[in-house]
Amino acid sequence: MIFVIDLLAATLRNATPLVYGTVGETYAERSGVLNLGIEGTMYAGAFAGFATAWATGSLLLGLLAAIVVGLAAGAVMALMTVTFGANQHVSGIGLTIGLIGLSEFANRLIFAGGELQRIEPMPILNPFGGLGEISAVFDQYALTWIAFLLIVPAAWWLLQRSSFGLEIRAVGENPEAADAAGVNVARTRYLALMIGGALMAIGGAFFTLALLGSFTLDIIAGRGWVCVALVIFGRWRIGRGVIGALLFSLVFSLQFRLRILPGFGELPFELLLALPYLVVIGALALSGRNVAYPGAYLKPYRRT
Amino acid sequence: MRVSPWSTPLLIVYAILITFAITAGPILIAGANPIEAYGAFVVVPLTSQFTLLEILVSATPIMLTGAAVAVAFRAGYWNIGAEGQLLLGAIAAAGIGTLVGGLHPVIALPIMIVGGALGGAAWALAPALLRIRFGIDEVVTTLLLNPVALLLVNGLLHGPWRDPVTGFPESPRIAASAEFPTLIDRSRLHLGILLALIVVTVAWYVLARTAAGLRLRAAGLSPHGARFAGINVSRTLLGAALVSGAIAGIAGVSEVAGIQNRLTAGLSPGYGYTGIVVATLGTLTMPGVAIAAIFLGDLTVGASSAARSLGIPSQLGAVVQGVLLLTTVALLALRRNRARRPADGSAGSVTGDVAAEGTAG
Numbered sequence: 083m084i085f086v087i088d089l090l091a092a093t094l095r096n097a098t099p100l101v102y103g104t105v106g107e108t109y110a111e112r113s114g115v116l117n118l119g120i121e122g123t124m125y126a127g128a129f130a131g132f133a134t135a136w137a138t139g140s141l142l143l144g145l146l147a148a149i150v151v152g153l154a155a156g157a158v159m160a161l162m163t164v165t166f167g168a169n170q171h172v173s174g175i176g177l178t179i180g181l182i183g184l185s186e187f188a189n190r191l192i193f194a195g196g197e198l199q200r201i202e203p204m205p206i207l208n209p210f211g212g213l214g215e216i217s218a219v220f221d222q223y224a225l226t227w228i229a230f231l232l233i234v235p236a237a238w239w240l241l242q243r244s245s246f247g248l249e250i251r252a253v254g255e256n257p258e259a260a261d262a263a264g265v266n267v268a269r270t271r272y273l274a275l276m277i278g279g280a281l282m283a284i285g286g287a288f289f290t291l292a293l294l295g296s297f298t299l300d301i302i303a304g305r306g307w308v309c310v311a312l313v314i315f316g317r318w319r320i321g322r323g324v325i326g327a328l329l330f331s332l333v334f335s336l337q338f339r340l341r342i343l344p345g346f347g348e349l350p351f352e353l354l355l356a357l358p359y360l361v362v363i364g365a366l367a368l369s370g371r372n373v374a375y376p377g378a379y380l381k382p383y384r385r386t
Numbered sequence: 387m388r389v390s391p392w393s394t395p396l397l398i399v400y401a402i403l404i405t406f407a408i409t410a411g412p413i414l415i416a417g418a419n420p421i422e423a424y425g426a427f428v429v430v431p432l433t434s435q436f437t438l439l440e441i442l443v444s445a446t447p448i449m450l451t452g453a454a455v456a457v458a459f460r461a462g463y464w465n466i467g468a469e470g471q472l473l474l475g476a477i478a479a480a481g482i483g484t485l486v487g488g489l490h491p492v493i494a495l496p497i498m499i500v501g502g503a504l505g506g507a508a509w510a511l512a513p514a515l516l517r518i519r520f521g522i523d524e525v526v527t528t529l530l531l532n533p534v535a536l537l538l539v540n541g542l543l544h545g546p547w548r549d550p551v552t553g554f555p556e557s558p559r560i561a562a563s564a565e566f567p568t569l570i571d572r573s574r575l576h577l578g579i580l581l582a583l584i585v586v587t588v589a590w591y592v593l594a595r596t597a598a599g600l601r602l603r604a605a606g607l608s609p610h611g612a613r614f615a616g617i618n619v620s621r622t623l624l625g626a627a628l629v630s631g632a633i634a635g636i637a638g639v640s641e642v643a644g645i646q647n648r649l650t651a652g653l654s655p656g657y658g659y660t661g662i663v664v665a666t667l668g669t670l671t672m673p674g675v676a677i678a679a680i681f682l683g684d685l686t687v688g689a690s691s692a693a694r695s696l697g698i699p700s701q702l703g704a705v706v707q708g709v710l711l712l713t714t715v716a717l718l719a720l721r722r723n724r725a726r727r728p729a730d731g732s733a734g735s736v737t738g739d740v741a742a743e744g745t746a747g
Contacts, residue, residue, distance in 0.1 A: 116525065118466075122708075162712060168719035171464050171525050173712060175662050180708020183701050184412065190699035191416055304533040311530050314523075352541030356534045363512070363530060366522050373522060384723065 083215065089335055090219045095293070097324075097331035098226045099124070102285030103309035104316070104323040105237045106278035110156075111313055112241065113274035114254035114378035115163050118174025120282050121306030122181030123155040127283025129185035132290035132297040133192055135201050141291050144201075148287035149280045155181060156279025160272040167382035178306070189297065203295035223292040225284070230324075233281070238320045250274045254376040257383040267383050282306070311362040318376060330358040392721050394669050401667070401713040408709050409702065418696045426696055427688035427706075437687050439573040445683030446644070447472070447654070449582040450637035451661025452668060452675040453589050454506075454630045460593065460670050461626035462606035467513065467528030468634040469658025470535030471506035475635025477539060478505035479642040480547075480649035483560025494563045499581070499639050506635020507628045509535060514627035518620040524627075532658065543651055557649035566644035578640030583676070585633055590672035602626050634658060663711045669718070682707065 103120060110117035117123075127148040135144025155177065162173040193199055207227060210220040241247040252260035253267045254274075261267050285305075290297050308330060316323030337354040366373065390396075410420035431437040451468045458465035465471075478501040486494035513527035543555035550558075566577035593599035604612040605622045613619050641653055664682060668674025689703030 118525075118529075158712075162716060166716045166719045167723055168712075168715040171466060172662060172666055172715045175466065175659060176708050176711030176715065178708070179656075179659060179663070179711065180705055183704025183706075183708055186701040187412055187416075187699050187705055190701055304536075307529055307533060310526055314526055352537040352544070356537045359530045359534045363516075363527050366527065367516055367520065373520075375523065382719075 085339070087216060087218050089332075089339060091221055092335035092338070093328060093332045094219070094222055094226055094230070096335050097327045098223070098229050098292075099285035099288045099305060100309055100312060100327035100330060101229045101234065101324055102281045102288065103306060104312045104327050105233060105320055106152075106281030106285065107309050107313045108316070108318060108320055108323055109237070109241070109250065109274045109278035109281070110159075111379065112254045112318055112376055113250045113271045114257065114376055114381065114383070115159065115271060115275060116170045116174065116310075116380055117156075117159050117275060117278060117282075118171055118310065119155055119159050119177030119181065119279075120174075120309055121302060121304070122178030123152055123279050123282040124286030124302045124306045125178075126151050126155060126181040126185050127286030128290045128301050129189060129286075129297055130283070131287030132201065133188065135291060136199055139201075141201075141204050144291050145284065145287055148283040148291075152280035152283025153276045154279075155283065156276035157272065159279065160275040163382060164268050164271045164275075167384060170380050170382075186299065189299075193297075198296055198298070200296045201291075204292050223288070225288050225292050234320065234324055237281075241320060246270075246273075251376075253383070254378050257378050257381075261383070261385065271383075282309075285309075308358070311359065314373070315362050315365055317374065326362075333358050392724065397717050397721065398667060398669070398674075398714065401710060401717050404713045404717075405706060405710045408713075409706050412702060412705060413698060416698045416702075418692075418698050423692055423696055423698055426692035426698075427685055430691055430695075431684050431687040436573070437691070439570060439575045440687045441680060441683040442579050443574045443576070443645075443683075444686040445679040446576075446578040446582050447637045447641055447657040448660045448664050448682055449579075449676060449679035450585060450640065451634050451657050452664025452679050453582070453586050453661075453672065454633035454637070455661040455665035456668065456670045456672065456675050457589055457593070457602075457633065458626050458630035459665060460606045461602045461623055462609060463514070463517070463623050463626050463630070464523075464525045465510065465513075465528050465627060465630045466525055466662070467510065467531050467658070468630070468637075468661045469654060469656065470528075470532040471509045471631040471634035472638040472641075472654055472658050473532075473535040473539050474505040474509040475502035475638025476642045476649055476653050477542065477638070478502045478635065479564075479639040480557045480560060483564035483643060483647075484558050485561075486564050487561030489563055491563045491567070494561070495566070495577075495643070498564055498643060499636060502635045502639030502642075503632035504635070506638065507632040509635075510627050510631025514624050517627075518623055539649065539653070540651055543649065547649065555651055559648050560643065564643060565647055566640070574645065576640075576644035578644040581636060581640060582679075585636065586672045586676050589633070593672065598625070634661070637661075660707060663707050666711055666714050 103124060107117060107120055130151040131144040131148035134147035135141050159173060159177055162168045163170050204223050206221050207224055208217060208220050210217050241250060249265045249270045252265055253270045257267045286302060289301050312323050312326040315326040337351050341351050406424055413420045413423045431441055451472060454468045455465060479498050482498045482501045486497060509531060513524045516522040516527055517524040547557040549556050569575045601617045601622045604617055605619045609619050637657060642649060646653060664675055664678045667678035685706060686703055689700045692698045693700040
């Protein structure tokens with residue numbers, strides 16, 4: 083029982099950055115832009131959040147710094163792909179390389195390779211404290227509560243029910259028609275990419291401000307790429323993407339716990355860790371030709 | 387004849403200058419003089435024999451991954467998985483390298499190189515089949531196989547291949563006959579650079595001078611047009627993907643046999659992704675790839691020497707690479723917009739951007 087409760091708590095915790103990243107990437111892709119800058123944006127969010135919180139002693143300022151960095155990263159991606167109409171894959175990879183480089187450059191300058199600096203990470207909250215043993219599942223960081231109770235429903239409502247969300251989906255599906263209907267395609271894509279970038283950066287900052295309380299190299303370790311996969315796994319739907327993030331996190335948390343049990347020590351856990359990636363590729367293969375990519379996916383828009 | 391201000395070589399020079407202007411910011415923050423810093427990055431490595439050879443050592447893996455990426459991109463196949471394909475080539479080389487101790491190097495080395503190429507090609511196979519059979523975007527599948535390949539490396543190093551004596555996560559050293567010979571005494575320059583130059587030359591010849599190369603370029607410029615002209619686009623894409631994976635696999639062989647002599651977790655600091663920078667900077671042409679790889683090799687050697695002499699963190703090298711990639715694709719896109727061609731299948735692709743000038747090499 084303890085094992086299950088612990089596993090569920092870890093699943094929610096480890097899913098948190100993936101939820102931010104997946105929702106952020108969903109916004110970018112629904113507007114018609116594949117943002118492969120996500121890995122670098124999460125990395126830069128993790129670093130900027132940590133460095134600011136370390137320098138000011140305020141977690142809130144750290145979070146704000148991460149958001150500002152995320153907005154800026156989204157704006158650069160929009161400048162490249164919307165204003166210049168440059169290739170989306172290459173722009174995203176360039177953004178990721180540049181942001182990881184910039185974060186490590188600043189890390190080296192500020193912390194000079196000395197001993198690992200730490201901050202006091204955000205406390206764990208439990209609004210369901212009185213439920214006995216099971217309430218341990220709800221021992222979670224504020225950023226986890228915000229992700230599941232605020233960001234996910236709000237992001238869903240904004241995308242599916244608001245007129246702004248309709249504009250995002252319209253410019254991602256058929257920018258010519260949206261333009262003819264009076265939607266400012268460039269402005270909508272800029273906003274979608276910047277909102278998405280801010281969410282990705284918060285996802286990265288979750289590692290430094292909540293989970294670890296410190297910044298280490300390779301801290302994102304490919305989780306941005308996982309989010310890109312989860313968006314497709316969820317067929318560009320926020321709800322399904324979140325379910326994908328929870329499933330990925332469940333497998334991740336499970337292998338981590340099995341590893342320390344007697345008798346499991348010799349199993350090749352790297353293979354289990356690879357499973358979620360392979361599941362996404364397998365799911366893509368099974369859905370085959372039915373994968374309904376956004377209509378304007380990967381296409382720059384120019385008035386003719 | 388007046389040279390167009392939008393010609394490809396000039397465009398790349400602009401990209402480099404704009405990049406240097408942008409990265410002057412971080413250099414100033416680091417408390418160094420940007421002019422002096424660029425001198426240290428670009429010029430200083432050219433001034434001694436040791437650093438000149440080190441430039442070629444650094445250029446070797448990224449010339450191969452750059453060629454791998456360029457071959458795929460030219461076909462309109464977005465292989466972002468050169469990193470994983472390189473690692474599979476490295477695994478194959480580390481495995482074969484321990485088994486060929488009894489053979490003469492003239493036999494052992496080709497076996498290892500072919501094995502690594504097959505490993506890389508095998509890793510590229512599944513995304514290519516998914517693309518041509520089901521139309522599944524290869525960007526995501528090739529990308530996702532990169533962390534899987536890294537997990538495979540770590541699984542081997544923490545499991546069956548862990549060094550039995552030291553317990554370090556390093557595979558056993560490959561046989562002496564499987565090590566690439568060094569080309570010049572007291573340097574690290576090894577056979578890999580010749581291999582890279584041969585690959586680039588052959589790829590140039592195939593792309594520019596053969597029917598297969600013409601089919602590949604046609605598929606990249608306009609899949610519909612190519613199909614209309616009777617080209618089997620699916621088979622062409624499959625071929626491009628496998629050749630791309632094989633070349634990336636050879637990069638892995640080169641690092642194992644020429645530098646590390648074993649499989650290690652830190653074998654590739656992102657050579658597969660740097661390959662995208664090299665291919666784009668080289669505007670997807672093979673001579674361009676060779677020059678871009680040597681230029682980035684120069685920057686890499688320069689970044690580590692500038693770290694020592696000027697106190698600029700060597701991570702600036704990665705910043706320069708990222709910004710350079712962004713400025714290059716941005717300028718290529720601006721040139722295309724300027725040409726005001728109607729939107730077609732090649733819009734927004736590097737392939738189309740390069741072709742906008744009419745370069746066919």
